[in-house]
Amino acid sequence: MKINPFVYGVIVLTVFLGIIFSAQGLGFWSTSGKVDSSGQAIQPSAADVNTIKGWMTLEQVSTTFNVPVSEILSVFDLPADTPASTALKDLESDTFDITALRTWLSER
Amino acid sequence: MNAQTLSVSQSRIKPRSKGIRALWSHHIFRRVVQLIFASFILYFVMVRVIAGESATSTVASAEAFCPFGGLETLYQYFASGGAFVSHTHLSNLVIAAAVLITALLLRSAFCGWICPLGFIQDMIHSFSAWMQKRFVPFRKFMRSLTQRGKPAWNFLDQYLRLVKYGVLIWSITGAAIYGVMVFRDYDPWSALINITEWILTPGLIVLALTLIGSLFVERPWCRYACPLGAASGLLGKLSPVYLKREADACTTCKLCTKACPMGLQVHTATTITSVDCVSCLECVDACPREGAMEVKAGIPLLAK
Ligand code: SF4
Ligand code: SF4
Numbered sequence: 001m002k003i004n005p006f007v008y009g010v011i012v013l014t015v016f017l018g019i020i021f022s023a024q025g026l027g028f029w030s031t032s033g034k035v036d037s038s039g040q041a042i043q044p045s046a047a048d049v050n051t052i053k054g055w056m057t058l059e060q061v062s063t064t065f066n067v068p069v070s071e072i073l074s075v076f077d078l079p080a081d082t083p084a085s086t087a088l089k090d091l092e093s094d095t096f097d098i099t100a101l102r103t104w105l106s107e108r
Numbered sequence: 109m110n111a112q113t114l115s116v117s118q119s120r121i122k123p124r125s126k127g128i129r130a131l132w133s134h135h136i137f138r139r140v141v142q143l144i145f146a147s148f149i150l151y152f153v154m155v156r157v158i159a160g161e162s163a164t165s166t167v168a169s170a171e172a173f174c175p176f177g178g179l180e181t182l183y184q185y186f187a188s189g190g191a192f193v194s195h196t197h198l199s200n201l202v203i204a205a206a207v208l209i210t211a212l213l214l215r216s217a218f219c220g221w222i223c224p225l226g227f228i229q230d231m232i233h234s235f236s237a238w239m240q241k242r243f244v245p246f247r248k249f250m251r252s253l254t255q256r257g258k259p260a261w262n263f264l265d266q267y268l269r270l271v272k273y274g275v276l277i278w279s280i281t282g283a284a285i286y287g288v289m290v291f292r293d294y295d296p297w298s299a300l301i302n303i304t305e306w307i308l309t310p311g312l313i314v315l316a317l318t319l320i321g322s323l324f325v326e327r328p329w330c331r332y333a334c335p336l337g338a339a340s341g342l343l344g345k346l347s348p349v350y351l352k353r354e355a356d357a358c359t360t361c362k363l364c365t366k367a368c369p370m371g372l373q374v375h376t377a378t379t380i381t382s383v384d385c386v387s388c389l390e391c392v393d394a395c396p397r398e399g400a401m402e403v404k405a406g407i408p409l410l411a412k
Contacts, residue, residue, distance in 0.1 A: 003349070003403040005134035005389045009141065012210060012217040012387075019206040023198075030198040031168035054194075 049102040054089030058082070065105050075104060120398040134393050138220070142227035149173060149224050149301065157304050170301040172197050175218070176279075176336040178204025180291065183284035193283055195292065207336065208343055215344035219330060219337050220388030225297050225318075226330055230369060232322035250324070259325060265371065268332040269384065276335035296329060326369040330386065341383030348408045351380035351391065357400040364401055367394035374401070 003011075023029050033053055034042055044064045045051045052061060062069045062084065069084045076096040088098055125132070152170040171177060178200035181193045185201060192200075207218045219226050240247040253260055275291070282290030292298050292311070296318050299311030314333075321328035330337050353364070355378060364374040367390040372382055374391045395401035 001405045003405055005392050005403060006137060008214070008217075008349075008387075008389065008403050009134065009137055009221060012214055012221050013141065015213055016206050016210050016218065016222065019209055020202055023202040023205075028198055029202060031172035033192075033194075033197060 049106045052088070052098060052102055052105075054092075054098055055087050057085050057087055058091075059084040061088070061101070061105075065108075067105070067108070072101070076100070121396055122398050134389060138388060141221050142224070142230070145222050146224040146227050153301050153304075168199070169195075171195050171298065172199045173203060174200060174297060175203040175207040176291075176295075176297075177289070178202070179336070179339060180279060180283040180289050183280070184287060187284075193287055193289055195289060207340055211340040211343040212346055214349050215347045215385060215387045216337065216340040216383075217387040218340055219334075220386035223330075223336075225300070225334075226327060226386065228300075229318065229322040229327045229329060232319060233326045233369070236323040253324065265331075271332050272334055272338040275333055276338040279335050291335070326371065327386075331370060331384065337386070338383075341385070344385075344387075345381065345383060346408050348405045349387075350404055350406065351385070351389075352402050352404050353378055353380070354400050354402070357397050358395075359397060359400075361396065363394045363396060364391035367391050 034055060042053075043051075044053075044056055044060055046064050046066070049065075058069050058072060061067070062072065069082075070080065072078070073080055073082055076091075078091055078093075078096060082091065088101065092098075124130070149170050152168055152173070156169060177196040181196040181200060182204070184191055184193050210217055236250070240250055255262075259265075279289075279291035282288075289295075294310045294314055296311055296315035299309055299315045303312075314329075318329040325331070351374075353374065358375070360375055362375045365372070365376075368374050369388060369390065370382075370384045370386055372380065372385060374380060380391075389403060392401050392403060
């Protein structure tokens, strides 16, 4: 069966976008680790250090795990005047990364 | 009269549209589609640059729309019951599924019609062709790099085309074993959408090589190294869609081969089911004879 090139292009778009829009319609879609598929903001959980993500702030970690920001800063040799609103990934250095923070919190 | 029964002398030259109607060609349609998808990604890159990536911002990263991220996180997603390797989300999985299902039904149409990196390479090569027409020294320089119309390094072509399967295996198994995207640092697409971070990564070097290489070879990244193109091309082998060159109606003018961005020898094939074909249909568009080059659908693997 012969297919016209225009029709072929239209079928390609219909199949490709059809799958994406169907998944969105079924709620199987999320473009950010900061919200879940229903659009609810994701928060760290005190029960699981693996829920800590790089985009989370010092303040979020401090509140969830009940540890003062100043303690985190001093343990990891970070400047004492670092704002609590700083994202963890922006603090990554030789002395600090997310894995080290998770390990420290789980051992604490 | 059926195209199958046309002989060269009987086959007609395709009527070409004139004036404004000539603008409504398959080629222009494809370019408009590519441009729309590239603009969509550019929009997210720009919004992210302007809005910044603060902890409270939930603006999607352009990486959330990368289908290959979906393939890399697939193992982790199923093995861990829903976790993702970092930088990937549900959207990556859905778009990966859309690319693979499209390949299964329609061959590697994602590459030819949608992928923004393919489009960028197409544009750079068109620019190179435009420069060669207008600037004689540039044309002479480019001709000096060819032997009998082919790049001097053409003897390596068939071996280099295998590299993409190695990249595919390495990136998928690496992500499965280590739980991180081992390919990300080398990925030119990731380097391009994060270019405003101004960090020198191997991916940035691969990107520069790809962009410069596109002046000399059409779609070098797609031909030689893209793991998504490799996966999509392999699945496309099972598709019911194929290209048919009708030898009786063909004058072997080679216009189809010249038009092929993937460097396939279309004018000598009878059916084109190559894993490297990106289903752009430029060969069909370029063919001047009625019924000599057509897109067809039949029984997968058999109807050839
Ligand atoms: S081969 Fe890769 S880069 Fe080229 S068009 Fe396909 S997905 Fe895009
Ligand atoms: S064979 Fe035809 S459809 Fe396939 S890549 Fe070449 S020009 Fe495009």
